[in-house]
Amino acid sequence: MLQQEEPDDYIIASNETHSVREFLEEAFKYVGLGDWKSYVEIDPRYLRPAEVEILVGNSSKAKEKLNWQPRIKFKELVKIMVDADLRKLNLEAPGEGDKILKEKFPNRWWKID
Template identity: 45%
Template sequence: TVRDMCKIAFGHVGLNMDDHLVIDEKFFRPAEVDVLLGNPGKAMEKLGWKPKTSLEQLITMMVDADMRRLSI
């Protein structure tokens, strides 16, 4: 979920996301799908694809890149 991604990103820099984010339900889309799931099974089966990077690794790489770009 977006919340999980935020927890990973904020945690990577030693922050608690709840101290920095405000979630306002007025911005939720009325027809929002509660659960979106992806399944890499078909790509694994038909293409022999395997992930090289976990979601957590990807998020921390993105945070690190932004921090370098912003010279933080």
């Protein structure tokens, strides 16, 4: 993006749609906590009344102009995020997210420690 002759806006997205519920299911399954409903409370006051049912990021412009495409799938992203959050809390992370980063981005632009 920064190497383009003209600045432009790009959407960097997976082109997939997932709910918060799906994220919770994957995250809790990943760390072996079972049903997320035992840990998460939903306060209806914070639900948006006119919520859009489906939101999907369209990265076709980035693909066309930058030859960019997503390399991380939803379930992989959940593992990467959970590992990072656990580590930030000084808790032991399962480490599958770290393995995904090492495999897909061997040049190590990311930081685990």
